[in-house]
Amino acid sequence: MRNGHRTTIKYTSLIILIVALFRFWVSHVNVPLKCYSDEEGNKGIEYGPTALELQSEHVLLNFISKRTLHEPLFIIVLADSGRVGSSLLAELLSSDTNTILFFEPLFKLNKSPKLENGTFVSQFLEKVLNCTYDDKFEKWFKYHVLFRRFYHPVVKDCQKTKNETDCVKHVDFRGLCKASTVRIIKVIRSPLMSVEKLLNRQDLNLRILHLQRDPRAALSSINKIGWKARPQKICTQMLANTLAFEAFVQKHPSKLHKVRYEDLCQYPRDTVSKIYSFLWNNSTIPEPVVNYIASHMETEKNVKGPMSRTKDSKNEAQAWRREIKDTLFMDAEKEFTCRMSIERYGHRVFWSVVDLRNPKIPIALYEDEERN
Numbered sequence: 001m002r003n004g005h006r007t008t009i010k011y012t013s014l015i016i017l018i019v020a021l022f023r024f025w026v027s028h029v030n031v032p033l034k035c036y037s038d039e040e041g042n043k044g045i046e047y048g049p050t051a052l053e054l055q056s057e058h059v060l061l062n063f064i065s066k067r068t069l070h071e072p073l074f075i076i077v078l079a080d081s082g083r084v085g086s087s088l089l090a091e092l093l094s095s096d097t098n099t100i101l102f103f104e105p106l107f108k109l110n111k112s113p114k115l116e117n118g119t120f121v122s123q124f125l126e127k128v129l130n131c132t133y134d135d136k137f138e139k140w141f142k143y144h145v146l147f148r149r150f151y152h153p154v155v156k157d158c159q160k161t162k163n164e165t166d167c168v169k170h171v172d173f174r175g176l177c178k179a180s181t182v183r184i185i186k187v188i189r190s191p192l193m194s195v196e197k198l199l200n201r202q203d204l205n206l207r208i209l210h211l212q213r214d215p216r217a218a219l220s221s222i223n224k225i226g227w228k229a230r231p232q233k234i235c236t237q238m239l240a241n242t243l244a245f246e247a248f249v250q251k252h253p254s255k256l257h258k259v260r261y262e263d264l265c266q267y268p269r270d271t272v273s274k275i276y277s278f279l280w281n282n283s284t285i286p287e288p289v290v291n292y293i294a295s296h297m298e299t300e301k302n303v304k305g306p307m308s309r310t311k312d313s314k315n316e317a318q319a320w321r322r323e324i325k326d327t328l329f330m331d332a333e334k335e336f337t338c339r340m341s342i343e344r345y346g347h348r349v350f351w352s353v354v355d356l357r358n359p360k361i362p363i364a365l366y367e368d369e370e371r372n
């Protein structure tokens, strides 16, 4: 009797420990979102990088001079919140050669008011991009097992050695930074406002990719992995970023580009091709990035059921409409900033759970958003 009791206690504690570890894991890692298969992307017929072939020769010269610039290109992937695909997009772009990725360097400042201080954030990000960050930051970054692996293949490969810590210790992080020609930072904890000072700098070769997703989908995903879903917080940030983007893009049209997570997943090649046009005035997706798309976003594994895959990928992009909890959905749509940002995003506010769940009611407010 007592023994059985003890065993139960033992197993219960073990389960509690496992759950706690899992919670810790999800709360410390932004589990990358995965997309689903897209047959059209796979074939590369409709969305393949064919535009370049149609272009004339003088453009060629233009491209060459751009891609061999000595100045490194700085890219900030800025998302409104977690669970909108920023890990996916940042990792995708970093799969090209000579590229490094600072995965959430602002993570350490979580919840600090400094994240809203534009002067501070701009100075901090500039030092990171220019490889002139302080030793304290390097130490923190090197220690952060999950973040550092995104930095460079050399660091990732350390996982394969007997002593990963020892291997990483000997990697020259700053040297890799200086040698890279493209330096990416993923930011989800700071508003777009706070990088304004960087945008105004003429001496920086900077591009900002602003990643957005329907806030109801982001909230549903946040809730699913056990984080606290706060509609007001997420939507206020989204609205502020949307307005900041609209203002900044007037002044710096060549420095800002909006990416919609829904497009990235449904039409990966087309969307990434547009990103490359924006970054380099060259819509050809580099080969390592094409490989990344093929292996991470178009895998067979993600295909569910015998339905047509094209149809399926469209369904997947709206899977949250079936999955989101009634209460969370209602809380979100009750929130004024959510309704504002949803409509500015070009999506429909459903007002009722019945309409939300009805797949016949399109989510896109405008025809041209509906691509099939």
Ligand SMILES: *[C@@H]1O[C@H](CO)[C@@H](O)[C@H](O)[C@H]1NC(C)=O
Pocket (backbone or CB within 6 Å): 059, 060, 061, 063, 064, 067, 282, 283, 284, 285, 286, 287
């Ligand atoms: C465009 O980029 C691709 C991939 O990096 C490259 O192979 C190609 O030469 C570039 N085109 C031009 C015209 O520079």
Ligand SMILES: *[C@@H]1O[C@H](CO)[C@@H](O)[C@H](O)[C@H]1NC(C)=O
Pocket (backbone or CB within 6 Å): 117, 118, 119, 120, 123
């Ligand atoms: C913002 O950051 C800068 C640079 O770190 C600092 O000098 C300034 O005092 C900060 N402003 C506020 C209001 O905290």
Ligand SMILES: *[C@@H]1O[C@H](CO)[C@@H](O)[C@H](O)[C@H]1NC(C)=O
Pocket (backbone or CB within 6 Å): 126, 130, 132, 203, 204
């Ligand atoms: C970047 O760092 C170098 C020194 O490594 C410095 O000379 C240069 O002024 C810095 N550039 C910017 C834009 O901060």
Ligand SMILES: *[C@@H]1O[C@H](CO)[C@@H](O)[C@H](O)[C@H]1NC(C)=O
Pocket (backbone or CB within 6 Å): 163, 164, 165, 166, 169
């Ligand atoms: C791995 O290397 C680190 C740093 O060099 C060292 O402190 C640690 O003891 C090593 N661990 C093992 C298991 O050898």
Ligand SMILES: *[C@@H]1O[C@H](CO)[C@@H](O)[C@H](O)[C@H]1NC(C)=O
Pocket (backbone or CB within 6 Å): 055, 059, 062, 281
């Ligand atoms: C970008 O490419 C287009 C052709 O696709 C060309 O007309 C234009 O001049 C280029 N712009 C820059 C800034 O190089």
